[in-house]
Amino acid sequence: GATLVAINTSTARRIGISLNPSDFNRQVSTANGAIKAAVVSLDHLQIGKISVDNVQAMVLDDRALQTNLIGMSFLQRLQKYQVQDGALLLVQ
Template sequence: NGTIKAAVAMIDRLQIGSITVNDVQTIVLDDRALRTNLIGMSFLNRLDKYQVENGTLLLVQ
């Protein structure tokens, strides 16, 4: 809990493996703000399907 600094930005092209999404809105945080990377809903909602199977995130475009 608390306050952090963040910047809103637009990613022209975001590619994860064979999945590519253009014009994805993002929030950029300080490197120390999180312990891991996040894939946000602004990316996931642009896919045909996403789900977790046996602890693995499945992305379908």
């Protein structure tokens, strides 16, 4: 699993995160190989009724990340998370 929440550049723009090319200064390994990423702090991340403030995330190019990923920077701040009957159960 991902250490940090991972979002693509389209999502970052949509939620108001403005990045410069120089912000992409972290080398990360993905299923598609190594790529540069920008590390950001999300003021607020909400999934359904579960809400966490100040979540560290990385932003990757849309070509490298087509869907956003829930990482441990979000999950470890919950009381409980588990896969149950094919669904992800989140408890705050």
